[in-house]
Amino acid sequence: MTSSPADITAIVVAYDSAEVLPDCLAALAGEGVGALVVDNASGDASAAIAERWGARVLRNGANEGYGRANNRGARAADTPFILIVNPDLEIGKGAVAALLAAAEAYPDAAAFAPRLVEPSGRVFLQPRSLLSPDHLNRARDIVLPEGDACLPFLSGACLLLRRDVFLALGGFDPAIFLFYEDDDLCRRLREAGHALVHVDGAEARHGRGRSSAPSAARRFTARWHLAWSEYHVARKHGMRLPGPMRIVENGAKTIGYGMILNQDKMMAHAGSVAGALAARAGRSALARQGLDKAEPRP
Template sequence: MRAATVPTSVTAVVVAYDSAHALPDCLGALARDGVPAIVVDNASTDGSAEAAARLGAAVIRNGVNEGYGRANNRGVAAATTPFVLIINPDVILDPGAVAALLDAAARYPDAGLLAPMLIEPDGRVFFQPRSLLAPYLRNPAGVEWLPEGDCCAPFLSGAVFLMRRDLFTVLGGFDENIFLFYEDDDLCRRIADAGHALVHVAGAVARHGRGRSSAPAPGRIFRGRWHQAWSRAYVSRKYGLPNPAPAMALKNAVKALGAALLFNRGRMARYGGSAAGAIAALRGVDALDYQGILDRRKGF
């Protein structure tokens, strides 16, 4: 009975950016359980859109890389089912995971977001119930502990989760001012502020190939760390938290200089990107303008 209810009640939304290598396993697992998928391609150059179409997914092609949150919002807008499953292309669901999430949604009607148990490549379970935006049950030390069953949490990873489509829409989806990073923290905070629970569902299992969503490319580490620093400063400002940008800029600039003296290019890219993103936030640079995205975006 479970398998019969899945295709009519949920649509998966997968954002791809040079993800052709990861899509077959991700989409194959969804197809096995009868879950239709919409792939939103962020101007990939590796044939991701064509691969997704061959694998039976509906494809939305963005002319430019619009970022993770904006692309997911576009995919959800195209869905018509009561539920949407946001899933990264490097996540593979175990058989029955979607049905288990839907069963949990029926058991917990106050749940705003439901996420499966996420297993990392080394076999560890990712469960760190903390976020700088969490309004309750703060865990600043990041102590890892695993629940023995379903539980509520102040933060759940955006790598894969189930939501009612109408709630996602009412809340405005992902914040479109963010290009990359902290979109899930922000969404979790708004779900909690709206009075809904974030539920970790132990009976649903997903395998996370962390870092495999996009193929390596020159400059990607620098840009990723730029956005990570910028987005942290942005969400801190949005929720009235202390501005982390000055400390991030100073600390990472010093580390980048040390890496340069040692001719360590990898560390130069990481620390230099973080310093540059923090400085950009201090200067009022917009992350979408940095990416060359010039159309209108949502404010807060």
């Protein structure tokens, strides 16, 4: 049976995303896709804006992070497909039809991603990853596929997934608050025997970093989780852990930027140090965020 946009629930995780949500939701509505917005306790009008645009809204009492919030949305959806969409992303015209056509053409595949076009016009592609075998990480130049292509990793910024497969794998790793959730999911999908397809005929415009307003404190938190998650996924998949010299280097940069009063970069590198130290000490990302409710880890 041919699938239609009615067979898709778009899951949009919002956190202080009021500025970008209208364009995101308008693009989804233009493609005939219903949206489910999971609001991570935003301090702005994100939830209200989502409701005004006709989206179903689930409100989290605290910021649950990207993966955990998407997991909640996937469980609440009742369609065969879910479309993970960052709030700063606008799905292009005809992209949903192209993604669904790929899902029918490649029944062994479980994940499908469009070409992601950044504001500069650059096409973002993710052929390399911390979780990729070394032989797939050697190419210096990124070669864009000509036509549909199986790739080892796809970006979680926009990802069509077969909902039953996603839930059977446990969704995104709930131990991760932020970063490497999509890499980890892609690796687990491949290990379970599912292909991942980059769909050349589908396009989406990605704002990259416009999901919420920047601040020095958020830079610290983001870099904390980036460093912590790198240790977490390395341990999980039996890979070599980052060396202690990286902590030393980030510590030196923290001091250096502090001396020239560059608060943003100082806080970013301080976050990297703190996240790495926490990971090495066995602290969890969820404990840092004060999240007591634990989901089963996939």
